[in-house]
Amino acid sequence: GNKYWCTFADGADFLIVIARTSDAPAGKRHLGLSMFFVEKKRGTLPKGVNGAPIPKIGYFGWKTYELAFDNFRVEAADMIGEEGQAFYYATSGLETARAHTAARAIGLAQGALDDSIRYAGERRQFERPISDFQAIRFKIAEMATQIEAARQLNYFVCEQIDTGQRCDKEASMAKLFASEMAERVCSEGIQIHGGAGYTTLHAVERHWRDARLTKIFEGTSEIQKRIISDRLLGRGRN
Incomplete structure (x- = not known):
């Protein structure tokens, strides 16, 4: 999948990735999402992730990326908190x-x-x-x-x-x-x-x-x- 508006995606030491780990009940798509911590080398993107800066009219002090995830895998051990709680972590x-x-x-x-x-x-x-x-x-x-x-x-x-x-x-x-x-x-x-x-x-x-x-x-x-x-x-x- 693709994610728009990823700030400092190239210069960061890690990415926070939210992925679906279970099916969501009808009408509750915010459930079944989990959060993962992905370490990376600064100035690069992890294997399976490609992207490019988004051309903006302002906020030139930082680069903002569109990222594409293709066969990108994360380890279960890299999950942040409990499974299925990413929506609540993100909105807190x-x-x-x-x-x-x-x-x-x-x-x-x-x-x-x-x-x-x-x-x-x-x-x-x-x-x-x-x-x-x-x-x-x-x-x-x-x-x-x-x-x-x-x-x-x-x-x-x-x-x-x-x-x-x-x-x-x-x-x-x-x-x-x-x-x-x-x-x-x-x-x-x-x-x-x-x-x-x-x-x-x-x-x-x-x-x-x-x-x-x-x-x-x-x-x-x-x-x-x-x-x-x-x-x-x-x-x-x-």
Whole structure:
């Protein structure tokens, strides 16, 4: 089979592979999956695994692979935990992963804000810096307010995680709010830079491209809304 979106597949020292080890009951395909630890030499892929980097529009700091498994075998001794429990192992860290993604989004937005403040102080029009104009000042104020709101929400979620409290709804809120905020703020950063923001001469364009991904991975914005609404309406799992 094939697996898309395998981050650091070439540079990692091991792979975590989830494989079906038993048939799943009707309507419960998440059951019967087991997790395996596969050691490998860094810079290579194991025998029976081939792959190539996926061409992305951002997040160039890491390579993300599509992997193809053909006659690839794992040992029973390499199983992580109990057989058939891979789904639960994989999903047990989603709250932390979503807080992590929210933090990335906040950092990207903060970078766009910092760059925009700097640029607005340097760029001059009509013999004055553009930071003197109300249109620019109000954009900066709104950007900073949205960033701080996301940061404080994520701090709360991180505290819940650190103290062992359930916070799947709140983690989804933080991830949803921060990622949507980051794209808006980075877009406003490009607007403040004007035409210069649409070039690769300023980092704000990279912030914008990378922020767009935070709305997709670790569960799309639509998935986060589903989780939040399920919890509020009493339709989620206990």
